[in-house]
Amino acid sequence: MHPVITTVLQRLGLGLLTLFLVSIIIFSSIAFLPGDFGEFVLGQNALPETVAAFRRELGLDEPTWLRYIKWVTAVLQGDLGTSFSGRASSGANESRTVVELIAPRLWNTLFLAGVTAIVAVPLSLFLGITAALKRNSLYDRSVNAVTLTTISFPEFFIAYLLIVFLAGYFPTLSTVNDGTEFGERLFKIALPALTMTLVIVAHMMRMTRASIINLLASPYVEMAQLKGVSRSKVILKHVLPNAWAPIATVIAFNLAYLVVGVVVVEVVFVYPGIGQLMVDSVSARDIPVAQACALIFASTYILLNLLADVIGIVTNPRLLHPR
Amino acid sequence: MSEEKTYSAAGEVAQVRLRRSRWERTRIALGKAPISAWFGMIVIAFYAFVAIFAQFLAPFGEAEIFAKADLPWAMFAEGQAQHFFGTDQIGRDTLSRLIYGAQNTIGIALTTTILSFLIGGSLGLIAVISGSWVDQILSRGVDVLMSIPSLIFALMLLSIFGSSIPSLIMIIAVLDSTRVFRLTRSVAANVVVMDYVEAARLRGEGLGWVMRREILPNIMPPLVAEFGLRFSFVFLTIAALSFLGLGIQPPTADWGSMVRDGSRFIQFVAYDWTLALPSLLPAGAVALLTVAVNFVVDWFLHKTSGLRDEH
Numbered sequence A: 001m002h003p004v005i006t007t008v009l010q011r012l013g014l015g016l017l018t019l020f021l022v023s024i025i026i027f028s029s030i031a032f033l034p035g036d037f038g039e040f041v042l043g044q045n046a047l048p049e050t051v052a053a054f055r056r057e058l059g060l061d062e063p064t065w066l067r068y069i070k071w072v073t074a075v076l077q078g079d080l081g082t083s084f085s086g087r088a089s090s091g092a093n094e095s096r097t098v099v100e101l102i103a104p105r106l107w108n109t110l111f112l113a114g115v116t117a118i119v120a121v122p123l124s125l126f127l128g129i130t131a132a133l134k135r136n137s138l139y140d141r142s143v144n145a146v147t148l149t150t151i152s153f154p155e156f157f158i159a160y161l162l163i164v165f166l167a168g169y170f171p172t173l174s175t176v177n178d179g180t181e182f183g184e185r186l187f188k189i190a191l192p193a194l195t196m197t198l199v200i201v202a203h204m205m206r207m208t209r210a211s212i213i214n215l216l217a218s219p220y221v222e223m224a225q226l227k228g229v230s231r232s233k234v235i236l237k238h239v240l241p242n243a244w245a246p247i248a249t250v251i252a253f254n255l256a257y258l259v260v261g262v263v264v265v266e267v268v269f270v271y272p273g274i275g276q277l278m279v280d281s282v283s284a285r286d287i288p289v290a291q292a293c294a295l296i297f298a299s300t301y302i303l304l305n306l307l308a309d310v311i312g313i314v315t316n317p318r319l320l321h322p323r
Numbered sequence B: 001m002s003e004e005k006t007y008s009a010a011g012e013v014a015q016v017r018l019r020r021s022r023w024e025r026t027r028i029a030l031g032k033a034p035i036s037a038w039f040g041m042i043v044i045a046f047y048a049f050v051a052i053f054a055q056f057l058a059p060f061g062e063a064e065i066f067a068k069a070d071l072p073w074a075m076f077a078e079g080q081a082q083h084f085f086g087t088d089q090i091g092r093d094t095l096s097r098l099i100y101g102a103q104n105t106i107g108i109a110l111t112t113t114i115l116s117f118l119i120g121g122s123l124g125l126i127a128v129i130s131g132s133w134v135d136q137i138l139s140r141g142v143d144v145l146m147s148i149p150s151l152i153f154a155l156m157l158l159s160i161f162g163s164s165i166p167s168l169i170m171i172i173a174v175l176d177s178t179r180v181f182r183l184t185r186s187v188a189a190n191v192v193v194m195d196y197v198e199a200a201r202l203r204g205e206g207l208g209w210v211m212r213r214e215i216l217p218n219i220m221p222p223l224v225a226e227f228g229l230r231f232s233f234v235f236l237t238i239a240a241l242s243f244l245g246l247g248i249q250p251p252t253a254d255w256g257s258m259v260r261d262g263s264r265f266i267q268f269v270a271y272d273w274t275l276a277l278p279s280l281l282p283a284g285a286v287a288l289l290t291v292a293v294n295f296v297v298d299w300f301l302h303k304t305s306g307l308r309d310e311h
Helices: A003-032 A037-040 A048-058 A063-077 A098-133 A137-150 A154-168 A182-188 A191-214 A219-226 A233-268 A274-283 A287-314 B009-014 B024-033 B035-052 B075-080 B094-130 B130-148 B150-161 B165-194 B193-201 B209-245 B256-270 B273-305
Strands: none
Touching: A003 A063, A003 A191, A003 A287, A003 B150, A003 B193, A048 B094, A098 A137, A098 A191, A098 A233, A098 A274, A098 A287, A098 B193, A098 B209, A137 A191, A137 B273, A154 A191, A154 A233, A154 A274, A154 B209, A154 B273, A182 A191, A191 A233, A191 B024, A219 A233, A233 A274, A233 B209, A274 A287, A287 B150, B024 B150, B035 B094, B094 B165, B094 B209, B094 B256, B094 B273, B130 B165, B150 B165, B150 B209, B150 B256, B193 B209, B209 B273, B256 B273
């Protein structure tokens, strides 16, 4: 088989294995919950029959491995279980399914992350590549110092600074709902998107710059320069083919970071996204919802990193032209 | 060196090689430190001073509640108010809480980082020295743990164990130790193949001796730099968790939760900018410390590894 296919398949297999192990970790975390599960959710004075019914609903009377298999099959079919909130000790059950809670919020989060990515990716690639080409110039140094500073800032600090300076122009609360028009939606998420852009651009620009500088320092580039190849040709023909892999890695890695970084930003701007939902469910100890959110975040993160790896392998000239 | 006349190889051979004392080497290195590193060190020293002597510096108690709530700098308007930065929403002095917050937040972050280095560092060294299956199991386990974003993982674990300070410290230390493990393992892998390590093992030295006396001294510089980076990362994570309301719980003063408490005023910042202060002051305190640590680490990495941007 072609070495590219073999390596890609290996990576995919490893990615699936990681997903599997992560799902086990997320699932088994529920087993560490101290005390009896039914009483914990329904309250101390719940009737024993209610608790028993609840335990049966969760399948707590079955062995763990069977529960895990049922859980995974259900998740694969899009059933993430039922939220703990809305259950009373009397046995009344007004809880909603996790999917119902998550679906609209997931769309909101993806919208925010998507808008940020559309702005941040081209901008940071441009900054990173130009800084690498004009290394040690005033431009490079100032971009470098600014990004090192933004990296060290916590997200909420950047967010509040933006609020202080831009509160007169943009809304400080990004309250959107299903009926919000596209244009208004964009206007409302301006500040959270800008916050995330600042954080992401700093990371991405530094990583792009470092990987390009690494390439420019390699012997074959020096060889091309000594041979008298023009500067633009060196970059287009010699540097760029090898640069795709690191650049793709940088983009995918930062998109993964973006998915996680939304948690704090969503809370700051009270944006109804999945990060906010996760924080709420953790403080209410609504474990099915927290588990589902963790699963979504973790699998997005793993899949994006996997994508970066695969792109890196597929565009690697050394693998494409085996000896 | 004093004799700078002419160079002669014979002269150098005949010279008694004087080793500079640790103090002298430190002084020379500090003399060459760039401005940014100096700025970082001064800021860190200031924070350390405030954190250690918080009890003497703070004008009021950590959880002392005053009947009258003040806005920041109300003292200039009224000429009698006693709270420089005002009070928070239930009348606790903001300046005192900032000072105590230095002690609590930095103390917890430091404990967590030290713990994560103890766990990650020793496991990394054990993996490298034992090799084979121990290494495989530990490394693959760490790979899996690292594939879950740490803030999300911490949130999930906190939902199970509840947010108390000990569980916060343990959860973040364990999650963060995976990064320490990776680094320790990769730098120690180059040292463990050296002849002197093999000699020590042939001599019959145990695992502990090889770890402490043969390998650790040789991998110190990158670990020290990593300690700074991990500290600022842990510090930011704890601040973020407290900001989300899931980290350090009141009445303990802490910068993350102070930002959270102050944020209820920030919606009105367009009318009066001082309303931003209750959340910007603690957030700025967090930001300044991480910037300072990053500057120092940046300089230290350049100095010890000869790491240059050029090549």
